[in-house]
């Protein structure tokens with residue numbers, strides 16, 4: 001059966017992902033994913049930091065089944081009950097005043113960039129430059145690929161969106177030097193995910209906040225990957241003692257159903273007026289139902305606290321047991337990067353798959369561990385034990 005699907009994929013799907021890992025899951029429960037042949041895998045990747053409440057959580061399934069049988073989509077031309085309730089919930093849970101819903105992380109970041117530029121447009125100020133960091137990842141649309149601080153994602157798509165400036169993470173002097181009278185916003189991931197789980201320094205993040213305050217610059221934090229409890233706080237910026245002006249969220253927000261959010265303080269959110277921005281699918285009855293149910297489960301099961309507790313335990317166990325093979329183990333909560341001394345990451349991922357464990361690799365040296373937030377210490381022990389055996393036997 002898998003051979004047939006691989007053949008179809010090869011013949012009919014644009015070759016953006018191939019050759020893929022030769023697995024095809026047909027069912028999931030909790031942190032388990034079942035392959036088409038009945039083999040069960042432990043999921044420490046959660047579909048790239050998405051499936052926060054695990055697979056097929058009964059409360060999420062029930063909420064979605066109920067919603068699907070009633071109504072999927074109406075467009076934001078009309079009022080949408082779940083959309084308003086979700087906006088209220090997110091604003092009550094966080095320091096932000098207004099929400100806008102989109103469908104993907106890139107689309108949320110586009111919205112944040114447009115909002116920052118519109119804010120200065122309304123004020124009649126010629127401020128449009130957005131400063132982002134090298135090694136960042138903000139999405140794959142032309143503008144968010146331009147924002148992304150990695151050449152490989154944008155070189156083929158030139159000419160890129162004008163007005164983007166990149167500086168090194170944690171380089172306060174470099175950042176200060178990049179500020180100009182045209183700077184509209186500074187946009188960062190406080191823990192860079194896609195490039196290998198790289199936390200910014202506390203000093204750098206507070207410096208960004210003061211630079212923004214002193215120069216009337218909008219501070220945007222991209223929490224598409226780090227948000228919704230992933231790092232052991234609802235938003236990762238809480239670890240840094242600052243509040244940005246705009247935050248974006250996506251991946252985990254809908255528990256697997258595509259939904260993204262732009263959350264903003266009133267002073268900047270009010271820059272959007274009717275007709276300025278929009279989207280067909282964003283915040284429709286189905287996706288906002290998924291987000292409401294996901295947030296409800298995260299609250300009832302204390303999954304933000306679980307992420308912190310199990311994540312801290314997990315990281316300590318990794319340091320204790322396999323630290324000898326690593327140059328660094330970093331991250332917060334259940335967002336952990338393991339950087340090996342040797343370029344073995346891809347081979348380790350392949351070996352882990354043989355042992356029925358799924359995890360991501362970044363380049364040749366880094367493992368990215370972003371499991372569902374329902375992970376237990378026993379699950380973490382299982383991972384660490386298997387990884388230790390693999391390292392001892394194979395490398």
Ligand SMILES: *Cc1c(COP(=O)(O)O)cnc(C)c1O
Nearest residue numbers: 104105106137138139193224225
């Ligand atoms: C995944 C990711 C994005 C892009 O999200 P899509 O839903 O793939 O568009 C943007 N920013 C960060 C930090 C991400 O991890």
